[in-house]
Amino acid sequence: MDKKTREAIRYLGYGKNAVDEHTLSLISKSFQDLESVAVKKSIYRIFRIDHEDEYNFSIGKIHIYSKNLGKNLKGCDQIALLGATLGTKVDLLMNRYALTDMAQAVVMQSCAAAFLEEYCDACQDNIASQLQKEHLYLRPRFSPGYGDFDISYQKPLMKILDCAKTIGLTMTDSFMMSPTKSVTAVIGISSLKEPCHRSGCEECSKTDCQFRRDIL
Ligand code: SF4
Incomplete structure (x- = not known):
């Protein structure tokens, strides 16, 4: 079973319970559909980060207050700002299933989320390999809405990435993204080589790490 299938099962709320054959076939069908309709697009830019104190910092003209993100970005002078989307056809597909096949629609929601995560991982790997040449390393990505990093930061972050023009x-006004299966994320860049887990701190075994994004 690949990682995105495991993630989709987790998003569906199966936990450690065994998933039935019918659900597995719905998941498989969802990923096939997503492969054929998704038009993946992404943009990233590197910005300087100015720390006022531990929890207050600025990216360009955006002032951010967040304890959780501030902790994760400790020691970072730069960030990579990532915007990524699966495109409008995924929304059309999800809307169609919502009208015709509710079971498939529910599974499709989870699969699309897992598919987007997989794409973001690939984008992050690409950024990491570019920066590694300069002996710079990435922290886990951190999206608005995560912990105390307020969802309202999404708007100015999308603006400085010019997401409307670059990736559509x-x-x-109610902070819904269009296309819905899209993401923005801040990724700290540091000269300290932390072997950050790509799936984030929750999956990382370094429980004593001083940069751990602790959102509970
Ligand atoms: S806990 Fe792990 S993934 Fe999180 S910042 Fe530390 S090294 Fe990176």
Whole structure:
């Protein structure tokens, strides 16, 4: 079983319970559909980060207050700002299933989330390999809405990435992204070689790490 299938099962709430054959076939069908309709696009830019104190910092003209992100970015002078989307056709597909096949629609939601995560991992790997040449290393990615990093930061972050023009990603006044299966994320860049777990601190065995993103 590949990672995105495991993630989709987790998002469906199966936990450690065994997943039945019918659900597995719905998952398989969802990923096949996603492969054929998703138009993946991404953009990233590197920004300097100015730390005022531990929890207050600025990226360009955006002032951010967040204890959780501040802790994770400790020791980072730069960040990579990532925007990524699966495109509008995934929304059309999910809407169609919501009208015609509710079981498939529910599974599709989870699979699309896992598919987007997999794409973000690939984008992050690409950034990491570019930076490694300069002996710079990435921390785990951190999206608005995570811990105390307020969802409202999504809008200015999308603006400085010019997401509407570059990847066709916009946001409503109620912070809904369009296309919905999209993400923005801040990824700390550090000269300290922390062997960060790509899936984030929750999966990382370094429980005593001083940069651990502790959102509980
Ligand atoms: S806990 Fe692990 S993944 Fe999180 S910042 Fe530390 S080394 Fe990186």
